[in-house]
Amino acid sequence: MIKTDIVIIGAGPAACSAAIYTLRAGLKTIMLGGASLGGQLLQTNDIENYPGFIEPVGGFELMDRMHKQCKRLGAEILGETVVKIDTSAKPFKLFTQSGKEYEALSVIIATGAAARWLGAKGEAEYKGKGVSACATCDGFFFRGKEVCVIGGGNTAFEDALFLTNFCTKVYLVHRRAGFRADATTVQKAKNHPKIEMLIPYVVDEIKGENGSVNAAVLKNTQDAALKEVKVQGVFVAVGSVPQTAFLAGSGIETMPDGTVKIVNRTQTTVEGIFTAGDCADAIYRQAVVAAGSGAKAAIDAIAYVNLHK
Numbered sequence: 001m002i003k004t005d006i007v008i009i010g011a012g013p014a015a016c017s018a019a020i021y022t023l024r025a026g027l028k029t030i031m032l033g034g035a036s037l038g039g040q041l042l043q044t045n046d047i048e049n050y051p052g053f054i055e056p057v058g059g060f061e062l063m064d065r066m067h068k069q070c071k072r073l074g075a076e077i078l079g080e081t082v083v084k085i086d087t088s089a090k091p092f093k094l095f096t097q098s099g100k101e102y103e104a105l106s107v108i109i110a111t112g113a114a115a116r117w118l119g120a121k122g123e124a125e126y127k128g129k130g131v132s133a134c135a136t137c138d139g140f141f142f143r144g145k146e147v148c149v150i151g152g153g154n155t156a157f158e159d160a161l162f163l164t165n166f167c168t169k170v171y172l173v174h175r176r177a178g179f180r181a182d183a184t185t186v187q188k189a190k191n192h193p194k195i196e197m198l199i200p201y202v203v204d205e206i207k208g209e210n211g212s213v214n215a216a217v218l219k220n221t222q223d224a225a226l227k228e229v230k231v232q233g234v235f236v237a238v239g240s241v242p243q244t245a246f247l248a249g250s251g252i253e254t255m256p257d258g259t260v261k262i263v264n265r266t267q268t269t270v271e272g273i274f275t276a277g278d279c280a281d282a283i284y285r286q287a288v289v290a291a292g293s294g295a296k297a298a299i300d301a302i303a304y305v306n307l308h309k
């Protein structure tokens with residue numbers, strides 16, 4: 001049993017920002033960041049909307065800086081995945097996949113969100129064999145190839161632009177005429193000679209040969225006509241789902257969309273357990289918002305611990 005004042009579940013911007021506050025308040029803080037230690041930002045290329053960086057900063061670099069800042073202040077950042085929280089008694093008990101047990105006076109849940117998949121035929125079969133949800137991680141393998149990106153949000157557009165560094169052709173497939181992505185990024189993609197927009201289409205099937213993708217069958221959302229594009233890669237960028245399934249049965253309730261339910265300020269349905277970042281945010285889901293909400297959760301957790309220590 002490892003005892004601490006605060007356990008922060010996560011290691012992304014919300015978790016790091018929370019840790020900076022709890023550490024500077026003199027509270028022993030352990031961050032259990034799961035296997036990826038840094039979440040979605042690690043899969044982001046150039047971030048241009050995080051204050052303090054005059055030039056775009058890479059997602060990996062930004063996360064690395066945050067982790068180093070937390071460590072300098074005394075955080076322990078561990079690649080442990082929390083599978084269960086026992087809230088029936090205080091201090092709270094947390095159990096990890098590797099069989100470790102932690103005891104904490106307060107917990108901040110900042111587990112973020114993970115890629116949403118399409119559920120199309122062939123998608124699961126060809127995952128890792130041409131189907132990917134991470135252009136940053138896998139784009140390099142598609143040098144000289146033709147690929148499609150599915151989605152109309154910032155991720156899809158940024159992925160499409162990033163993939164032009166390697167690919168000869170990038171189809172951006174979106175199900176309707178409007179985009180969620182910001183106008184500047186949309187315009188950059190529209191102006192790019194390697195990017196072709198295929199709208200309004202959804203993926204009907206991903207086909208392959210000899211164990212790797214060789215085509216995507218698209219269905220027109222207006223007239224249901226099918227169109228096959230010869231691509232060797234399909235990058236799925238259709239949003240994310242909050243990583244909160246492990247909370248089931250803990251008393252920490254979630255909303256119908258999977259985000260952590262907040263009852264007061266940043267407090268969850270269990271007093272002493274707080275939440276921040278994309279796991280509790282169905283609307284904004286920005287690194288800077290996550291960082292801000294991490295500070296808020298920490299301020300609430302510090303007040304709670306100081307009252308109950």
Ligand code: NAP
Pocket residue numbers: 046047048049118150151152153154155156158175176178179180181202203237238239240283284285286
């Ligand atoms: P998003 O904004 O939720 O966009 C998801 C896109 O996928 C939408 O265009 C949606 O279409 C489409 N979609 C959803 N389910 C689909 C399905 N089953 N089949 C086909 N298309 C489907 O997700 P995101 O792009 O990952 O962005 C998430 C958040 O992070 C956003 O707030 C975004 O602004 C932010 N973000 C910011 C940056 C940046 O600022 N640098 C970079 C990346 C992400 P509809 O529009 O028709 O619903």
